[in-house]
Amino acid sequence: MPELPEVETIVRELQPVLTGQRLVGVEFHNQGSLVGDPLEAARKLVDCSITRIFRQGKYICFALDSGWHLTIHLRMSGRLVFYPGEKDRKYLRATFTFAGRCTLYFIDMRKFGKIKLWPPQQPLLPELGPDPLKPDAVRQALTGIKGKRPIKSVLLDQRVISGIGNIYADESLFAARIHPLTLPAGLPAAKRRRLDREISGILQAAIDNKGTTLSDYRPPLSATGENQYSLKVYGREDLPCFSCATPIRRLKISGRSSYFCPTCQK
DNA sequence: CCTTAGTCCTGCATGC
């Protein structure tokens, strides 16, 4: 499940290969993977060159010389690869062929991923909150959050902060020693600063490790991510906490599994 | 307005 570090890794690996490249062929093989009409989208894309590749939240964004933008959200199982394996062919949802002869394949077993085209001079992804890597962004976003939603749910809300998913929310809360059910309004200022710092650190370390490969995620060029070996709580139900040996517990919070240490996180 | 539940989709794990 690609989150900010995985998407950032993908963007960094795509940049040197695809920046400046001109599209010569675009095919959508699954109706639902594209928002809009496939033939119309392909017509708009062909002959355009990619001027810039960047990330916004968990979205991969391509700026085109026509002024349009193309965004890809990988959701659960989406992947972008240059060299698909034999099994990948079955789940091929879109093909982008470039003048430089290289081809980018969008593979997505569960069909949750979404490709979308954005017209010129229209704000891209206007609902997205600030990027958690920006200094102090998390602390500021959490200040003034009232309501009864637990901090875990708030961290997953892309309108509040964009890019954090289930894995890094749990890892950050453990690092900051905050119980996932804590209400943001009840967090002391010092704890908010601590959480801000831990989120940046956890995300940056995961980027350095090229992301967390648990099942589907693979970087486009590197063989695998390595951050799965650094996880402290995610997926470790009943296993001893690395800090205090208390068994890690799992709770359902707004429908998502949340892993935490009941001793370290009060 | 706020919050929760259902939806999408498919492979895998579990239970009988």
Place this chain on the structure above:
DNA sequence: TGCATGCAGGACTAAG
């Protein structure tokens, strides 16, 4: 072994 059931997950939509 075979079949049915249910679980996982991000973002969107519908409903309370």
